[in-house]
Amino acid sequence: MDATIDHRAVAGIxxxxxxxxxxxDRRPVVPWVEVHAENYMANAAALASLQEIRRSYxxxxxxxGLSLGSAGPLDLRHLxxxxxLVESIEPCVVSEHxxxxxxxxxxLNHLLPLPxxxxxxxVVVEHIEQVQERLGRRILVENPSSYLRFRHSSMPxxxxxxxxxxxxxxxxxxxxxxxxxSAWNIGLDAEAYLAGLPAEAVGEIHLAGHxxxxxxxxxxxxxxxxxxxxxxxxxxxxxxxxxxxxxPTLVEWDTDIPALDILLAEAHKADSVFTEARREMGHAxxx
Amino acid sequence: xxxxGETQDLFREALLGESAPMxxxxxxxxxxxxxxxxxxxxxxxxxxxxxxxxxxxxxxxxLVDRRFFAYVADAFIRQHPPASPCLDEYGSVFPKFxxxxxxxxxxxxxxxVARLEWAIHVAAQAPDVAPLDPALLGSVAPAEMxxxxxxPRAGLAYLVSAWPVDxxxxxxxxxxxxxxxxxxxxxxxxxxPSGEGVFLRALEPAVLTxxxxxxSGMTLGEAIEEAARKDPDLDFAGLIRGFxxxxxxxxxxxxxxxxx
Numbered sequence: 143m144d145a146t147i148d149h150r151a152v153a154g155i156x157x158x159x160x161x162x163x164x165x166x167d168r169r170p171v172v173p174w175v176e177v178h179a180e181n182y183m184a185n186a187a188a189l190a191s192l193q194e195i196r197r198s199y200x201x202x203x204x205x206x207g208l209s210l211g212s213a214g215p216l217d218l219r220h221l222x223x224x225x226x227l228v229e230s231i232e233p234c235v236v237s238e239h240x241x242x243x244x245x246x247x248x249x250l251n252h253l254l255p256l257p258x259x260x261x262x263x264x265v266v267v268e269h270i271e272q273v274q275e276r277l278g279r280r281i282l283v284e285n286p287s288s289y290l291r292f293r294h295s296s297m298p299x300x301x302x303x304x305x306x307x308x309x310x311x312x313x314x315x316x317x318x319x320x321x322x323x324s325a326w327n328i329g330l331d332a333e334a335y336l337a338g339l340p341a342e343a344v345g346e347i348h349l350a351g352h353x354x355x356x357x358x359x360x361x362x363x364x365x366x367x368x369x370x371x372x373x374x375x376x377x378x379x380x381x382x383x384x385x386x387x388x389x390p391t392l393v394e395w396d397t398d399i400p401a402l403d404i405l406l407a408e409a410h411k412a413d414s415v416f417t418e419a420r421r422e423m424g425h426a427x428x429x
Numbered sequence: 430x431x432x433x434g435e436t437q438d439l440f441r442e443a444l445l446g447e448s449a450p451m452x453x454x455x456x457x458x459x460x461x462x463x464x465x466x467x468x469x470x471x472x473x474x475x476x477x478x479x480x481x482x483x484x485x486x487x488x489x490x491x492l493v494d495r496r497f498f499a500y501v502a503d504a505f506i507r508q509h510p511p512a513s514p515c516l517d518e519y520g521s522v523f524p525k526f527x528x529x530x531x532x533x534x535x536x537x538x539x540x541x542v543a544r545l546e547w548a549i550h551v552a553a554q555a556p557d558v559a560p561l562d563p564a565l566l567g568s569v570a571p572a573e574m575x576x577x578x579x580x581p582r583a584g585l586a587y588l589v590s591a592w593p594v595d596x597x598x599x600x601x602x603x604x605x606x607x608x609x610x611x612x613x614x615x616x617x618x619x620x621x622p623s624g625e626g627v628f629l630r631a632l633e634p635a636v637l638t639x640x641x642x643x644x645s646g647m648t649l650g651e652a653i654e655e656a657a658r659k660d661p662d663l664d665f666a667g668l669i670r671g672f673x674x675x676x677x678x679x680x681x682x683x684x685x686x687x688x689x
Contacts, residue, residue, distance in 0.1 A: 180515050180516065181517070183517075184515040184517040184518050184554065185517045185554040186554060186557075187553060187554050187555065187557065187622075187625070188554065190556070190557060206514065207513075207515070208514075209514075212437065213432065213433040213436075213437055217513075217514075219513075220513065220514055220515075242437060243514070244514075245440070245441040246438060247512060248441060248445075248510045248511070248512065249510070249512060249513055249514050250441060250444055250474055250510065251477050251481075251511060251514075252444075252473050252474050254437075255470075256433075257436060259433075261432065261433055262433050265433060289466050289470065290457065290459075290463065290467065290469075290470075291457050291459070292436070292455050292456060292457070293454075293456065293457050294430050294431075294455065328457070329459050329460075355469075357461060358465055360461045360465075362461070362469060364469065
């Protein structure tokens with residue numbers, strides 16, 4: 143049931159509601175698309191369009207609401223809705239986030255940060271196992287963008303992600319923009335972060351733009367997906383490809399969403415970085 | 430050390446209210462006041478949820494100004510944060526909230542405009558189901574007709590307002606439509622999915638009584654009695670024919686003595 147992604151052209155686009163009709167009308171060449179699962183759970187009309195898209199394109203489901211890091215139990219109603227969507231769409235990839243958003247029956251509509259402790263690890267491992275068991279498939283878990291870190295975290299985030307892979311067999315979605323944004327905001331070394339991830343587990347890469355905000359005279363990078371990918375993130379992407387190999391890549395654009403062609407052009411740019419990386423890797427292997 | 434659950438409780442309270450000192454103590458400053466770091470998260474939650482409400486209630490948003498809407502939304506989000514990650518479902522109690530919100534008192538029609546917008550929002554998301562085939566009713570014995578109970582199609586709603594909320598709504602879809610006289614009288618409205626869009630229909634009061642009685646689960650016989658109380662001179666055959674022609678229901682059952 144896993145539709146595979148054509149690795150010769152790798153970069154897909156995050157598909158948002160405003161581009162759905164145009165994509166169906168024009169059928170542009172794009173190797174795959176990804177949508178937020180939550181937008182198709184309660185909206186039957188949107189789901190009908192998604193099923194039409196699925197007939198023409200490999201489709202990945204990116205969840206934002208499972209709240210794998212909640213201390214309490216998973217929202218089983220939500221997990222069931224995700225399972226039904228997965229059954230109806232047969233996505234090529236299902237991914238979620240290393241974060242939490244639900245607490246005390248409230249959904250906070252943000253990917254909130256976790257303290258990286260052995261206790262948190264137990265919670266997230268249990269939740270990933272529960273999700274993978276219900277869906278009957280492996281999921282990818284994405285690194286979050288961070289604006290703070292907890293004093294009581296006892297292990298680096300990359301190591302924490304590696305432990306999730308080791309315990310659950312899940313894969314990783316490496317959001318290169320998130321690595322860059324978090325590194326800037328909380329003082330990590332982005333290259334060391336990439337080096338700390340288990341390369342063989344990385345099944346997808348995300349790219350997106352970020353904003354630069356001045357907060358009390360300190361600049362914070364805000365992961366708003368509202369602009370082109372920054373030059374520094376393109377450079378880090380190239381390093382990620384060198385480290386992880388040819389991994390399907392997705393360009394996300396969620397605020398100030400541009401014309402579809404601009405988003406597609408950004409994906410083509412990722413393709414050219416990817417092609418160049420492959421050529422150089424090929425040369426290195428031939429030597 | 431606080432447990433994960435305690436940390437998340439504090440974090441939730443900090444996002445929806447004020448940052449607790451206990452939470453601030455858990456956060457590394459890394460060259461910036463931890464409260465400013467928490468504020469980045471709070472800002473995102475409120476901006477995105479306000480945008481969700483604006484998208485579901487675009488006419489309410491135009492009837493007040495952007496700043497006032499953000500002010501009302503802020504209060505609403507604190508009192509009624511989402512319970513589910515499917516934000517298509519967020520905002521169902523916003524109309525009621527507006528009705529109780531003191532600063533909205535000068536716009537008494539605002540809650541009903543919001544009710545209309547929520548009905549349109551729900552109808553737009555409804556599945557495109559096959560309507561009831563009227564030929565199937567041919568198999569129902571005449572003696573059982575009064576016992577028919579219809580299952581409404583998803584996304585159907587009825588709204589009665591003391592204000593001309595349909596005209597107010599239309600005046601905000603098309604600039605050439607003037608804002609109606611607010612004293613123009615009550616609106617009796619039917620809202621539902623239609624092809625790829627939504628229909629909004631004004632009904633005669635007795636027709637609304639009849640259709641909303643069926644919608645609420647009354648049998649055909651009971652719904653006719655309800656409508657006859659409003660208008661004994663109704664053309665009941667026409668009423669039933671019009672109801673079937675408008676494809677409002679997806680199936681039916683026959684209620685027996687035992688009540689099934």
